[in-house]
Amino acid sequence: MTTESAAASLGPALSGRRRGILDRFGDRGLYLITLAAAIGSVVILGGLTYKVIDEASSAISSYGLGFLTTSNWDPVHEQFGAAQLLYGTAVSSFGALLLATPLSIAIALFLTELAPRGTRTPIATLVELLAGIPSVILGLWGILVLGPAMQSTIEPALHSALGWIPVIGSLFGGEYGIVGLFPAIVILTIMTVPIVSSLTREIFTTVPPTAKEGALALGGTRWEMIKTVVLPYSRPGIVAAVMLGLGRAVGEAIAVSQVIGGAPGIHANLFLPAQSAAGQIAAQYLGATGPATAALAYLAVILLLLSVVFNAMARILVRAVQQRASQT
C-alpha cells in the first residue's frame, strides 16, 4: 500500500498538470467503474432469479410443492404437474452421469498417468473441442444419425444382451425408437464427458508426486498406486466434477428436446420417448399463455435452483481441494 500511495503522489510531479488532474480522478474512476461492473454481474444474477420467480409466482402459489409430485400437464384444463418432466430430467441426467463418470475418470487417468507425454496435450485438446460442439449440432446428429442407429441396431442389441435380467431388464424393453430417453442419455454423456474429464484431470495433477512414488516404491502396480493414492486423494474433486456435469445435464434444453421425443411419461423402458423439464420449456414456452407460462416458469425455477445448488457445492469442493493443494 505504501508503494502505491507514494507512486500516486509522485505521479503529478513527474508528469505535468494534465496528468495531475487525470490522476486525481483516474484511480477513483477506474475503481468505481470496475466496482460498478462487478456489482452489475451480481445484479444480473439477482435480477434473473427475481424475474424467473416472479414469472412463476402464480403457479408456485396455486400448485405449491404438489407440483413436483402430480403428473398431468394439461394446458387446456389448466392443470399442471411436473412429475413426468422431472422424471425425464432425472433419468436422462443421472443416466448420463452414470456413463460419463467412469469414462471421464478413465480419460483423466489416461491423460495424467498413462499416455505418452507427447500425446497428452493433443488428446486433452481434442476432448475439450468436444465440449465446444454446439448442443444444437449434437441434437441434429442425435436425431438423424444416432437415432436411426439406435432403433435398428444398438437398442435391439442391448435388449437381447440385458433385457432378460430381472428388474434391470425392464429398462431395456422390447420397443425401439429413434427418439427416447436412451438417446438423450447418450447425447448428455457426450456433452458432460469433456467437462467432467477436464476437471478431474486438473485434480489428478494436484496429487503430490511423492505419494504416488511412495506407492510405486512399495511395489504397487500402476493401478494399485492409482487406487490407493490418486483416487482417494482426488475423491472430493471428482465429486465436484460430477456435480458440475449434473448441473450442465439437468439444464440442457436444446439437444435433449431434439432427441428425447417430447412426450412426457414415466416408464421404465429407456427406449421410449419422454420429456425433460428443460425440454418442455424449450418446446412450449413461446406458445404458452397465462397459467401455462407460469407453470413453465416454475419448471425454470426448479432448474435454476438445482443448477445453483450443484454449482455452489461443486465450487466449494474445488476451492477446498485447491487450498489443500497449495498447502502441500
Add this chain to the structure above:
Amino acid sequence: MSQPAGTHPLLATNGNLRRRHAVNRAVEISAWIAALLAVAVLALVITSVAVKGISSINIDFFTKNTANFGGGGIGNAIVGSAIIVGVATLMAVPLGILVAIYTSEFAGQRSAFAIRYVLDILNGVPTIVTAIFIFGLIVVPQGKQSGFAGSVALAIVMLPLIARSCHEVLTLVPGAVKEAGLALGASRWRTTLSVVIPTAISGMITGALLAVARAAGETAPLLLTTSIFPDLVQTSPGQAIPNIPVTIFKYSESPDPTKHAQAWGAALILILFVLLISIIARTFSARTRRRLGAAR
C-alpha cells in the same frame, strides 16, 4: 495414507503378482479405450457433419435466404448470427474485462471470491432459464422478439466466461511488472491500463474468442428471443433476426429431407467457425502462457 502396514493393500501378502499385473493391464487398456472413445466420438460427429453438410454447400447456400419450402440458403441467418453475436460481444467483453480488473486488481480477497462465486453460479445457470429472464425483461414489454434481446441473452452467457478467463490472465501478470510501473511514478489506473492490460492482452483475447465460440452455437437463449423471423436479411436489432442455431434447430425437427440437408450444411459452417475460433484462441493462450511464464 497412514494406514497400519499390515492392512495396506500394497503390502497384502496373499496377492499373486501375475493377477495383479493382469488387473493393472486391464485397467490401463480400459483407460486407453475410454480416451480413444472420446476422440472417436468427436471424429464421428465431425465427419457426419462434414460428409452430410458438404453437399449442401455452394454459392447459393451463402447468398440465398432461408425458405419455407425446398431450396434456399442460409445467407440471412449467417448475417443475422454475425450481428447478434457481434452485439453480444460488444456488451459482454467490456463488462467482463471491467469485472476481471475489479476482482484481480482492486477487490479484497473476500469480495473477489464473492464476485467470482457469483460469476461461477451465473455460468451454471441453464441457458434456457436465461432465455426466460430476457423474454420477460425485454420481449414481453416490447411486445415482439428482437435481435437485441437475443444479444442481451447471449451477453449474459458470455459475461462469466470472459470475466473468469480475464481474471485468470490478469493474476498471471507478475507483481514485479506492476511494481515497476508504480515505481516509475505512474498511478494505479495508469499502471493497470498501460502496463498490466497490455501484458495480459493476448490472454484476454483468448478468453473473449472462446466466449464468442460458445455464444455462436448457443440456441436456447435465441429460441425465445429471436426465433420467429422472416426469410429475408434482417439487420435491425429492433426486429427478430434470423440466425444459424435456431435455423438448425427448426430444420432438424422438420420432416422434409431437403431441410435436413440444409441443417447439415448450416451445422458444418457453424462447427467450422467454432473450431476455427477455438484453435485460434488456443494458439493465443499458448503464447500468453509462454510469455507470462518467461516473465516470471
